[in-house]
Amino acid sequence: MEAPISTPNYGTLDFANHTALVTGCNRGIGFALVKALLQTPIKKVYATARNLAAMPDLQHEKLEVLALDITDPASVKRAADIANDVSLLINNAGIATTYGFSNSNNQDLNADMATNYFGTLNVIQTFLPALTASSQQQVPAVIANVVTIGAFANLPVLGSYCAAKAALFSASQGLRIELENTPIQVHTINPGPIDTAMAKDFNGDKTSPEDAANAILQGLKAGTQDIFPDPASQAMFAVWQGNYKDLEAMFSQMNQQAG
Ligand SMILES: NC(=O)c1ccc[n+]([C@@H]2O[C@H](COP(=O)([O-])OP(=O)(O)OC[C@H]3O[C@@H](n4cnc5c(N)ncnc54)[C@H](OP(=O)(O)O)[C@@H]3O)[C@@H](O)[C@H]2O)c1
Numbered sequence: 740m741e742a743p744i745s746t747p748n749y750g751t752l753d754f755a756n757h758t759a760l761v762t763g764c765n766r767g768i769g770f771a772l773v774k775a776l777l778q779t780p781i782k783k784v785y786a787t788a789r790n791l792a793a794m795p796d797l798q799h800e801k802l803e804v805l806a807l808d809i810t811d812p813a814s815v816k817r818a819a820d821i822a823n824d825v826s827l828l829i830n831n832a833g834i835a836t837t838y839g840f841s842n843s844n845n846q847d848l849n850a851d852m853a854t855n856y857f858g859t860l861n862v863i864q865t866f867l868p869a870l871t872a873s874s875q876q877q878v879p880a881v882i883a884n885v886v887t888i889g890a891f892a893n894l895p896v897l898g899s900y901c902a903a904k905a906a907l908f909s910a911s912q913g914l915r916i917e918l919e920n921t922p923i924q925v926h927t928i929n930p931g932p933i934d935t936a937m938a939k940d941f942n943g944d945k946t947s948p949e950d951a952a953n954a955i956l957q958g959l960k961a962g963t964q965d966i967f968p969d970p971a972s973q974a975m976f977a978v979w980q981g982n983y984k985d986l987e988a989m990f991s992q993m994n995q996q997a998g
Pocket of ligand 1: 762763764765766767768769788789790793807808809810830831832833834835854858885886887888929930931932933934935936937938
């Protein structure tokens with residue numbers, strides 16, 4: 740494992756003070772995050788999925804399962820009305836299409852934006868009253884957005900996905916500045932390849948969702964603003980920090996190999 744990347748920190752976080760809600764929990768990183776959160780002294784975890792029938796039965800006294808489709812404002816509002824004690828919101832739900840930019844139409848390009856950008860922003864806006872209320876009792880409330888290292892340079896085989904995640908990274912930075920005089924902190928989580936359905940076509944080394952989830956919780960506990968939860972994302976971020984054009988060149992090579 741590479742040395743952890745150092746990015747600016749908030750104070751340390753004590754899970755014992757928090758009630759968490761995670762989006763997109765029926766599989767992949769979201770499911771691993773729920774299992775990892777339940778290993779901490781957390782007060783409660785709301786595990787949400789757009790299709791409850793697909794949610795594995797975890798049976799835990801601190802767990803409540805809720806329906807939440809991040810692209811459906813009515814569904815988000817229903818969940819926010821129930822989970823009005825949330826203080827740690829992890830926006831994990833996402834999709835990845837394989838649209839590039841030369842041939843795709845607006846409808847194709849919009850799919851990634853509708854979920855990864857607008858859907859996530861709608862969740863944040865709808866849960867902000869609950870986060871504000873809980874931050875007045877237990878400092879701080881937390882918004883953690885699962886982005887990707889592909890927000891830092893575009894990989895055209897996942898072109899519109901990377902663009903939508905870059906928009907989400909930018910919105911996360913903007914929110915962090917907008918909220919900096921409040922007790923609500925904003926984190927980004929920027930994985931490299933993680934061994935889930937989303938990365939099934941990637942043939943290189945992948946980190947397990949369980950290892951990624953543990954690293955994400957370690958990053959949140961340490962207060963790390965921008966979390967790189969696996970060796971690949973840590974190495975790629977180090978390249979970007981050295982010279983952002985070098986990460987673009989690395990992704991160009993990866994794109995040629997994938998093509
Ligand atoms: N795997 C990687 O290599 C990787 C790398 C960087 C970042 N990420 C990010 O990590 C997050 C989790 O992805 P994953 O790797 O765990 O992929 P995954 O196995 O495909 O899981 C994606 C999850 O998001 C849910 N989802 C999709 N659209 C939704 C919606 N409108 N409302 C609610 N839930 C929705 C899916 O639910 P359904 O089962 O109903 O579709 C599923 O539970 C995503 O934000 C992804 O972009 C993944």
